[in-house]
Amino acid sequence: MAETLRIDPTDRFELHPFYMFRWEERQKAYLLMYPEGIVKLNETAAETLKRCDGDRSVTEIIDELKEEVKNGPNPESASLVEKSVCKFLEESSAKGWIRKKEGGLEENGNR
Amino acid sequence: MVIGKEEMEVRLDGQGIPLWLCMEVTYRCPLQCPWCNNPLDYDTYRKHELSTDEWFRVLHEGREMGALQIGLTGGEPMMRDDIVEITAEAGRLGYYTNLITGGVGLTKDKLEALKEAGLNQIQLSIQSCDPAITNKLIGADAHDKKMQVARDIKALDFPLSLNIPVCRESIDQTKEILDMCEEVEADYLEYVQIQYYNWALHNRDELLPTKEQVKRSEQLVNEARERLGKKMTIYFVVPDYHDKFPKACMNGWGAIHLTIAPDGTAMPCQEARAIKEIDFPSVRDHDLSWIWHESPAFNLYRGEDWMKEPCRSCDDKEKDVGGCRCQAYLLTGDATNTDPVCYKSPHHYIVEEAITEASRPGRNTLPYVMRSVQSAASLRE
Numbered sequence: 342m343a344e345t346l347r348i349d350p351t352d353r354f355e356l357h358p359f360y361m362f363r364w365e366e367r368q369k370a371y372l373l374m375y376p377e378g379i380v381k382l383n384e385t386a387a388e389t390l391k392r393c394d395g396d397r398s399v400t401e402i403i404d405e406l407k408e409e410v411k412n413g414p415n416p417e418s419a420s421l422v423e424k425s426v427c428k429f430l431e432e433s434s435a436k437g438w439i440r441k442k443e444g445g446l447e448e449n450g451n452r
Numbered sequence: 453m454v455i456g457k458e459e460m461e462v463r464l465d466g467q468g469i470p471l472w473l474c475m476e477v478t479y480r481c482p483l484q485c486p487w488c489n490n491p492l493d494y495d496t497y498r499k500h501e502l503s504t505d506e507w508f509r510v511l512h513e514g515r516e517m518g519a520l521q522i523g524l525t526g527g528e529p530m531m532r533d534d535i536v537e538i539t540a541e542a543g544r545l546g547y548y549t550n551l552i553t554g555g556v557g558l559t560k561d562k563l564e565a566l567k568e569a570g571l572n573q574i575q576l577s578i579q580s581c582d583p584a585i586t587n588k589l590i591g592a593d594a595h596d597k598k599m600q601v602a603r604d605i606k607a608l609d610f611p612l613s614l615n616i617p618v619c620r621e622s623i624d625q626t627k628e629i630l631d632m633c634e635e636v637e638a639d640y641l642e643y644v645q646i647q648y649y650n651w652a653l654h655n656r657d658e659l660l661p662t663k664e665q666v667k668r669s670e671q672l673v674n675e676a677r678e679r680l681g682k683k684m685t686i687y688f689v690v691p692d693y694h695d696k697f698p699k700a701c702m703n704g705w706g707a708i709h710l711t712i713a714p715d716g717t718a719m720p721c722q723e724a725r726a727i728k729e730i731d732f733p734s735v736r737d738h739d740l741s742w743i744w745h746e747s748p749a750f751n752l753y754r755g756e757d758w759m760k761e762p763c764r765s766c767d768d769k770e771k772d773v774g775g776c777r778c779q780a781y782l783l784t785g786d787a788t789n790t791d792p793v794c795y796k797s798p799h800h801y802i803v804e805e806a807i808t809e810a811s812r813p814g815r816n817t818l819p820y821v822m823r824s825v826q827s828a829a830s831l832r833e
């Protein structure tokens with residue numbers, strides 16, 4: 342039973358409560374820790390996950406990150422943001438790191 | 453920020469850091485499991501347990517070195533009156549904190565206090581879906597209590613990990629056990645392979661499942677994985693006795709694991725004291741950094757220089773680091789030998805004989821040697 346998740350721009354994701362996500366100075370990186378596991382995230386993943394607060398929608402996350410990239414050392418790559426964010430959300434929800442925030446803000450019933 | 457094309461997961465820099473700290477806070481325990489990995493003289497540690505402050509010091513020094521995960525284990529960690537305080541200190545320092553428990557002593561109040569203290573997850577051991585078998589295996593009437601604890605853990609929104617040891621007496625119930633785990637909505641199920649050290653080694657011929665049992669069980673686990681998907685993560689590793697290659701024990705000696713016994717003895721793994729010739733340092737005499745980086749015990753089997761043939765010239769040595777030093781020692785008398793689980797080991801026949809014995813038709817079943825002070829005394833004779 343393969344679970345393929347389509348990312349909807351209005352979706353709101355939150356960190357799954359089993360996971361601990363924090364900065365680790367020693368590793369100079371954000372880590373995700375869970376039972377029996379530790380994962381070190383790259384910057385794109387970390388910046389996306391930071392914003393999975395159950396409040397921001399996917400569109401909002403993408404817009405924010407585009408802004409960040411435009412102000413960064415490599416502004417041309419802003420066009421890659423949407424694709425990498427969606428890929429990260431797909432993969433990390435398949436892994437159970439994040440989940441869709443249920444109820445409340447369901448704006449469209451097309452899924 | 454920059455957008456990277458690389459993988460979203462990057463390699464954790466574990467080089468030279470004890471990422472996992474295993475704290476055996478006590479060897480006291482109300483249960484009597486015949487696979488217990490505590491030493492036979494577990495009862496003598498009672499008088500020498502580290503104090504709360506000494507455990508705090510271990511936690512602090514560990515964090516300074518970059519340790520990230522804490523396993524609070526034992527014995528039964530709930531036997532320590534200060535377990536909530538220790539947990540709170542670990543949480544405050546930023547560890548991901550795991551409690552490894554048999555469930556006895558884990559009342560609702562204690563669970564709530566642990567939640568408050570920042571405990572991240574609980575691994576609860578359960579032995580069977582059949583109360584009679586569980587109670588027989590652990591030598592106590594605790595099955596129903598364990599099931600209640602599983603429900604309480606869920607009710608408090610902790611991730612529920614169930615640890616189930618695979619042994620000959622329970623492995624044929626794999627299907628029913630999986631159903632039970634599904635019913636209590638376990639998030640993780642770990643089929644723990646019994647490692648044959650200490651008590652387990654004395655009970656090996658009674659505990660070791662047959663090849664056929666392992667195969668059937670593995671198939672049922674795979675079906676359950678397919679069916680349950682993300683709902684329940686199932687860990688099932690074929691017991692090393694039944695495998696062709698040994699496991700890369702602890703990712704290597706003194707690589708990422710550090711265990712502290714109740715009296716402060718520091719070891720690269722929970723079984724290492726089995727190697728009698730090694731003098732393990734204590735956190736009572738040295739700081740953790742000296743123990744990890746400088747102590748002769750932790751450097752003994754780092755790298756590859758200690759290896760003998762066939763490991764020395766084998767292409768797989770990076771993959772499995774030659775297996776487990778403790779198992780090599782216990783089965784061959786020399787810790788630098790190849791782990792006899794490996795099919796290339798000249799001592800592999802020892803493992804093969806054990807497997808043959810486990811499935812020999814008509815063999816007499818012996819009672820388990822349960823963990824107790826009395827049986828320890830009779831084993832020493």
Ligand code: SF4
Nearest residue numbers: 481483485488527554
């Ligand atoms: S293995 Fe059993 S007897 Fe040993 S510490 Fe764990 S619960 Fe207690």
Ligand code: SF4
Nearest residue numbers: 763766768769774794
């Ligand atoms: S010979 Fe040694 S290194 Fe090679 S597979 Fe066996 S245990 Fe591993």
